[in-house]
Amino acid sequence: MPLYHDDDQTMLADTARQFMAEEGAIAKQLRHWRDRECKDGFGHALWKQMAEMGFTGILVPEADGGLGMGHVEAGIVLEEIGRNLTPSPFLTSSVVAATALGQAGDELRGRYLPGLIAGESVFAVAIDEGAKHRPERIATRAEKSGNGFRLSGRKDFVVQGASADMIVVAARTSGADDDADGVTLFAVPKDAAGLNHDSVRLVDSAMASHLTLDGVELDGDAVIGEVDGGREVLNRMLDAGRVGAAAEGVGVARGAMDMTVDYLKQRKQFGKLIGEFQALQHRAAHLYSEVEIARAVTIKAQQLLDAGAQNASLMASVAKAKVGKAAGLAVKEGVQMHGGIGMTDEYDIGLYMKRDRALAEFLGDVHYHAGRVAELSGY
Amino acid sequence: MSDLDTFRAETRAWLEANCPPEMREPVQGEDDVYWGGRKATFKSEAQKAWFEACRDKGYTVPAWPREYGGAGLSPAEAKVLREEMARINARPPLSSFGIWMLGPALLKFGTEEQKRKYLNEIARGEIRWCQGYSEPGSGSDLVSLQTFGEDKGDHWVVNGQKIWTSYADKADWIFCLVRTDKTNKYQGITFMLFDMESPGVSTKPILLISGNSPFCETFFDDVKVPKDQYVGEINRGWDVAKYLLGHEREMISGADNSERGAGIGAMLKRQAGELDPVLRAELAMFDVDALAFSAMGEKFLDEIKVGKAHPAQPNMMKYAGTELNKRRHELLMAAGGSAALEWDSEESRGGAAARSWLRTKANSIEGGTSEVMLNVIAKRILELPGA
Ligand SMILES: Cc1cc2nc3c(=O)[nH]c(=O)nc-3n(C[C@H](O)[C@H](O)[C@H](O)COP(=O)(O)OP(=O)(O)OC[C@H]3O[C@@H](n4cnc5c(N)ncnc54)[C@H](O)[C@@H]3O)c2cc1C
Numbered sequence: 001m002p003l004y005h006d007d008d009q010t011m012l013a014d015t016a017r018q019f020m021a022e023e024g025a026i027a028k029q030l031r032h033w034r035d036r037e038c039k040d041g042f043g044h045a046l047w048k049q050m051a052e053m054g055f056t057g058i059l060v061p062e063a064d065g066g067l068g069m070g071h072v073e074a075g076i077v078l079e080e081i082g083r084n085l086t087p088s089p090f091l092t093s094s095v096v097a098a099t100a101l102g103q104a105g106d107e108l109r110g111r112y113l114p115g116l117i118a119g120e121s122v123f124a125v126a127i128d129e130g131a132k133h134r135p136e137r138i139a140t141r142a143e144k145s146g147n148g149f150r151l152s153g154r155k156d157f158v159v160q161g162a163s164a165d166m167i168v169v170a171a172r173t174s175g176a177d178d179d180a181d182g183v184t185l186f187a188v189p190k191d192a193a194g195l196n197h198d199s200v201r202l203v204d205s206a207m208a209s210h211l212t213l214d215g216v217e218l219d220g221d222a223v224i225g226e227v228d229g230g231r232e233v234l235n236r237m238l239d240a241g242r243v244g245a246a247a248e249g250v251g252v253a254r255g256a257m258d259m260t261v262d263y264l265k266q267r268k269q270f271g272k273l274i275g276e277f278q279a280l281q282h283r284a285a286h287l288y289s290e291v292e293i294a295r296a297v298t299i300k301a302q303q304l305l306d307a308g309a310q311n312a313s314l315m316a317s318v319a320k321a322k323v324g325k326a327a328g329l330a331v332k333e334g335v336q337m338h339g340g341i342g343m344t345d346e347y348d349i350g351l352y353m354k355r356d357r358a359l360a361e362f363l364g365d366v367h368y369h370a371g372r373v374a375e376l377s378g379y
Numbered sequence: 380m381s382d383l384d385t386f387r388a389e390t391r392a393w394l395e396a397n398c399p400p401e402m403r404e405p406v407q408g409e410d411d412v413y414w415g416g417r418k419a420t421f422k423s424e425a426q427k428a429w430f431e432a433c434r435d436k437g438y439t440v441p442a443w444p445r446e447y448g449g450a451g452l453s454p455a456e457a458k459v460l461r462e463e464m465a466r467i468n469a470r471p472p473l474s475s476f477g478i479w480m481l482g483p484a485l486l487k488f489g490t491e492e493q494k495r496k497y498l499n500e501i502a503r504g505e506i507r508w509c510q511g512y513s514e515p516g517s518g519s520d521l522v523s524l525q526t527f528g529e530d531k532g533d534h535w536v537v538n539g540q541k542i543w544t545s546y547a548d549k550a551d552w553i554f555c556l557v558r559t560d561k562t563n564k565y566q567g568i569t570f571m572l573f574d575m576e577s578p579g580v581s582t583k584p585i586l587l588i589s590g591n592s593p594f595c596e597t598f599f600d601d602v603k604v605p606k607d608q609y610v611g612e613i614n615r616g617w618d619v620a621k622y623l624l625g626h627e628r629e630m631i632s633g634a635d636n637s638e639r640g641a642g643i644g645a646m647l648k649r650q651a652g653e654l655d656p657v658l659r660a661e662l663a664m665f666d667v668d669a670l671a672f673s674a675m676g677e678k679f680l681d682e683i684k685v686g687k688a689h690p691a692q693p694n695m696m697k698y699a700g701t702e703l704n705k706r707r708h709e710l711l712m713a714a715g716g717s718a719a720l721e722w723d724s725e726e727s728r729g730g731a732a733a734r735s736w737l738r739t740k741a742n743s744i745e746g747g748t749s750e751v752m753l754n755v756i757a758k759r760i761l762e763l764p765g766a
């Protein structure tokens with residue numbers, strides 16, 4: 001398979017680009033909701049519109065009413081989300097949670113997927129326990145209780161947790177905190193008793209919860225996949241989410257880079273356009289190179305995930321790490337090359353820096369994933 | 380099974396039958412590379428067998444048309460062959476400036492007669508070419524070159540000097556940039572082809588910091604070049620030269636090296652047992668970049684075949700690929716410690732680590748320096764002003 005978008009994917013990209021540039025624009029969404037201190041951090045109306053475009057169910061199989069497309073297509077939408085810094089539940093709901101639900105039984109799929117496809121439901125995922133991503137360790141407990149389970153523990157960085165109709169929670173049904181086995185995934189409805197959100201605003205204006213599960217009682221049918229066998233589903237969710245976050249990061253990087261290169265062509269100092277200074281030209285050219293490479297490996301990882309390839313998980317980490325580096329560079333160079341104006345709230349480049357920082361942490365940062373690449377490579 | 384799957388199965392079987400085990404070992408030194416040409420000798424029977432099998436199948440230049448010595452593979456088939464060769468670590472059967480540089484230029488600018496003659500000679504490894512571009516006063520600013528060809532009716536008389544001419548002393552023919560109009564900088568250069576045995580051509584080897592001597596000063600003293608031995612149009616050689624540079628840069632970038640650059644961490648751990656934690660972290664960061672670059676190489680090659688790549692993208696590939704390769708060798712030296720410093724001991728295979736490390740420093744100079752690559756990206760891709 002060639003490593004570029006085919007005709008259908010190119011068409012989807014054109015549609016997504018136009019839609020996000022119009023409806024998902026920074027002024028219309030990110031700034032709008034931020035300046036109103038919106039408790040969700042995103043707009044439900046846009047989420048509905050995204051459903052009308054078919055985006056929300058892009059990864060949901062056709063049999064379940066979705067589009068049955070792959071990670072390449074989801075990535076196309078995410079890149080445009082990234083480019084416009086559009087706040088939406090797409091990554092967590094339509095990519096990570098949808099991947100989990102894809103492994104769930106008919107009952108859970110029937111309960112949750114129609115709402116997702118219609119843009120009426122929002123889902124969140126609760127994986128991290130602590131300030132850094134470390135999914136190898138899961139301490140949240142799920143004890144057998146009647147014919148169901150009782151969940152206790154604490155989760156962090158649950159993005160849009162308080163807005164979610166359902167949260168996919170990774171909990172431990174057996175074994176020690178660091179065991180690979182003994183993990184189970186649960187679909188926890190928002191009104192479950194004992195579910196407490198301490199909702200905080202993040203640097204990128206997204207809302208996230210410190211989630212406390214205080215003896216949350218669930219029926220057995222809330223289990224996604226097998227009891228004690230959730231690690232595999234979790235890994236799939238993580239791979240999907242990481243590759244998705246990489247795609248969004250590529251959009252952030254390209255958006256920041258384009259804006260910066262444009263600025264170099266407008267701003268004059270010393271009687272010249274600052275883009276004439278070779279010191280800036282070389283840095284911009286190096287940045288271009290890094291962003292191109294990051295985009296290539298992201299599409300590669302998407303294709304491998306779609307093909308179910310053996311090295312998909314390795315390349316998911318490569319993509320997440322490489323995008324972390326490249327997008328980080330794009331926003332830092334972006335602010336620097338804008339000079340004083342880059343430090344102002346009024347100008348958008350700083351918003352790219354903030355979103356990049358949050359996205360870099362989501363499902364593992366550069367250091368985590370570089371370490372994982374080393375481990376998976378045998379050193 | 381799709382046609383491509385059938386082709387893959389056939390290719391796999393063919394490689395299994397024709398690629399000797401020795402030719403699946405990593406290249407260790409310069410003499411493991413077969414360059415062809417009148418003066419060529421084979422290092423081993425295996426090297427000869429592998430070369431001949433590929434030559435007869437058209438696999439020294441798989442994507443070239445059959446009438447020019449290739450196998451006429453489609454881009455998709457060529458990719459399958461590349462993947463299957465990479466899978467078994469098969470060495471390239473034939474390396475040559477003819478394949479990487481002159482061939483693509485002839486395919487685009489050559490006459491039918493030139494293509495039939497020169498491309499077949501290249502594909503069959505019969506003639507080895509060298510590249511006469513750089514001059515003492517004209518490196519990055521190549522277009523300022525001074526070597527002059529005086530028009531004598533049915534031939535030119537060429538006088539001047541080239542420098543850094545790789546393998547000039549081993550090559551049979553040279554493709555050479557010669558000024559034929561002193562009044563026109565860009566449209567005053569002709570892309571000539573001539574035999575290195577022509578009277579008046581002499582070479583003087585130059586020793587590199589690696590202790591090897593792969594390149595030369597090349598002198599032209601009243602060299603007669605027949606008037607039909609040029610590519611493209613007279614005085615329009617710069618167009619050919621630039622086109623060729625794109626292919627040269629693509630080749631130096633290592634775009635088709637699949638994942639060869641990555642994985643040194645695993646290798647070093649096997650050798651050393653334990654890695655210094657800071658070195659391990661650097662290796663991990665390197666592998667991230669190397670694996671990502673391998674995807675970029677794949678994407679670039681896929682796109683260039685169907686005309687989707689930006690025409691200046693080879694400059695980006697060269698920049699990124701060569702900087703990566705230099706970093707790789709820095710890491711290998713760091714991991715090797717004092718053992719990697721040995722210059723000529725048997726244990727060190729004649730100082731292979733140190734010499735390779737030094738040789739890679741040329742990657743970001745030869746074929747256009749990294750700085751020049753960045754200039755081109757800034758100008759042609761980012762369209763920055765005054766670049
Ligand atoms: C937080 C903050 C506080 C400040 N406080 C004060 C204050 O109290 N009083 C005051 O007077 N000013 C103040 N400044 C302004 C500050 O001094 C300027 O922002 C600074 O000099 C850069 O100028 P500029 O913003 O116009 O950027 P520009 O000069 O437009 O620079 C834009 C980019 O081009 C680059 N560039 C420009 N020229 C060249 C060149 N020749 N070669 C290579 N690159 C070049 C710059 O490095 C930068 O990356 C403040 C700025 C900030 C951010």
Ligand SMILES: Cc1cc2nc3c(=O)[nH]c(=O)nc-3n(C[C@H](O)[C@H](O)[C@H](O)COP(=O)(O)OP(=O)(O)OC[C@H]3O[C@@H](n4cnc5c(N)ncnc54)[C@H](O)[C@@H]3O)c2cc1C
Binds near residue numbers: 511520542545754
């Ligand atoms: C191993 C090796 C093999 C070679 N083989 C061949 C061959 O077979 N045939 C052939 O013709 N040539 C060959 N070359 C020559 C090669 O193409 C030149 O060395 C190269 O183009 C640089 O030219 P230069 O050495 O004159 O350096 P210079 O052009 O003098 O450059 C010196 C420094 O200045 C920088 N610089 C120059 N211009 C600019 C600019 N505009 N902006 C910013 N920085 C700039 C360069 O990047 C470099 O760092 C080979 C070189 C090497 C090292």
